[in-house]
Amino acid sequence: MTDISFPDMRGKLTSQRPLSDLTWLRVGGVADYLYQPADADDLAAFMRALPETVSVFPMGVGSNLIVRDGGLRAVVIRLGRGFNQIEIDGDHVIAGAAALDAHVARKAADAGLDLTFLRTIPGSIGGAVRMNAGCYGSYTADHFVSAQAITRSGDLVTLTAQDLDFKYRQTTLDDGCVVISATFAPPKGDPDTLHARMETQLRKRDETQPTKDRSAGSTFRNPAGFSSTGQADDRHDLKAWKVIDDAGMRGATLGGAQMSPKHPNFLINTGGATAAELEGLGEEVRKKVYDSSGITLEWEIMRIGEK
The missing domain is CATH 3.90.78.10 (UDP-N-acetylenolpyruvoylglucosamine reductase, C-terminal domain)
Structure with missing residues (x-):
């Protein structure tokens, strides 16, 4: 891939970045580039400046991923601290794409909102939206309101459930489109009951997995x-x-x-x-x-x- 130089970007660009240490399975080759944007504006500017011929792969925490040994001819986009906020707004939970599913479940439970199905899913919210993650009979789609994303052309868009066309373990999210946050409207519950349910789920997971x-x-x-x-x-x-x-x-x-x-x-x-x-x-x-x-x-x- 041709060298890429963006003097105005505020994020971190690394060339020839091994990906094995970024996946849970600890395998895989080298990506041409890894980009870690500072915030949404930085990501949008980066995507706009990136030549259209360059492939982009959004990567979460690598919990459900095999990177093949030959590596990846693309720019890997990995969101970090600027994208891991979790907010409670009335009956809604707003989570950054880099927020861990388990952290979102716990904070929602503190507020009496039931996203307990996320507690044992090993990943982040961006991946949960992209793959319609689910557990214990509940899916991301069941509680989804909307998501914000940066398109491959660098535009900030709001995506509805209709846009994503949720199905079992999949959506129609465009390749190269990076989810940056999602809003959920979970059912209400007693905080103590919700936390107790999650503890039970964790014990069952550890016994069987x-x-x-x-x-x-x-x-x-x-x-x-x-x-x-x-x-x-x-x-x-x-x-x-x-x-x-x-x-x-x-x-x-x-x-x-x-x-x-x-x-x-x-x-x-x-x-x-x-x-x-x-x-x-x-x-x-x-x-x-x-x-x-x-x-x-x-x-x-x-x-x-x-x-």
């Missing part, structure tokens, strides 16, 4: 059923972990990659795994599941970059 291992959360989406409106969702009994287990892939390994013996829908780096081994094991699982049950598992972990 490999929280001490190096993973990226759920590897595959649950095989989707369909709601009364025809929308795909996972609020039914068919779960990815069960079809993986039935296919005999609990604990399966490839190099340093392993499907967790504790929860077979968690792909873990046991130490020294490459991105190729992690993705390769995932593809082996998909094949075994299809051969044994006829079900095609869909990746929940995003995989980016060159092999």
Whole structure:
């Protein structure tokens, strides 16, 4: 990629930035550039100045991401402290895209607002909006009011649920569009009850998931059923972990990659795994599941970059 120079920008631009230390799985190659904007105005100016031919990839905390070993031919946009505010405005919660899901859930509970489903989701609000993150039968879309975003051309826009067209684990957010904040209207609840519920959720998570291992959360989406409106969702009994287990892939390994013996829908780096081994094991699982049950598992972990 041609060298990029923006003398007026206030954020931090780093060339040839390894991405492995920015992902939970600790694998992956080098990005051409990493940009950390100072604030929304800085990000908008950067996007306007960036040549249209240059690809942009917005990156959160890397909790549900495999960066392939060949790296990424793009400018990675990573939001930091200027984008992690959490505000309570009456019955609404306004959160910056870099705010951690768990922090938003706790602050909302303090105010008697129920976003408890976010407490055990390992990510940030930008990713929750982009992927319609969900847990315990609740989805981001259920409480979403609007989001602010910077487009690839550098415009500040407000996005509605109709604009994003929420579906199971996906939206229609344009590539290169960077969510900078989101507003939610959660149901009310007693703060003590909400915090107690989250503590119960945490205990259940630690009992059933490999929280001490190096993973990226759920590897595959649950095989989707369909709601009364025809929308795909996972609020039914068919779960990815069960079809993986039935296919005999609990604990399966490839190099340093392993499907967790504790929860077979968690792909873990046991130490020294490459991105190729992690993705390769995932593809082996998909094949075994299809051969044994006829079900095609869909990746929940995003995989980016060159092999």
